[in-house]
Amino acid sequence: MSILTITKDNFDSEVINSDKPVLLDFWASWCGPCKMVSPIVDEIANEISDIKVGKVNVDEEGELAQNFKIMSIPTLLVMKDGKVHNSTIGVQSKQNILNLLK
Template sequence: MSAIHINKNNFNKEVMESDKPVLLDFWAPWCGPCRMVVPIVEEIARENPDIKVGKINVDEEPELASQFKVMSIPSLFVMKDGKIVNQSMGAQPKKQILAMLK
């Protein structure tokens, strides 16, 4: 499965009500480090059917970025049962992103 585009309209259904852990990637198309993380996040989405992966474009969804207090992108958040259980800022290698999900 590929990453899901998350916006304020589907946020509750896809993230808050998810029965799987959710990896959220806050990004923007103009952000160089974000472009480095995109293939890693997509690969994680394809290889891990037990995890839901969502991408949030901070330019299109400023309310969600504000709700998560995103000050720097890329920012990655792991959500379980509607709660943030892990987070990181900046480009991360795949191994480190996967470690956040444990």
């Protein structure tokens, strides 16, 4: 499965109106911990077909980051039916991220 680049322009169609849960990774290119989480998120995207995975670059999508009150990155959100179902901040193990999706 491909990783979606989430922007304010495609947020409603890809996340709010998604028929699958969406794992959102809020990140930035300068963020060391984000670089540690990113390959894990990519792995999950390739292994689990019944979710969507999107990445939100907080430097380019400040409005989305503000809407979700993102104060620290990496922040992972699980969205279901247009609402935040689960979230975590900081570097997480693959198992912790998978547990968020349950």
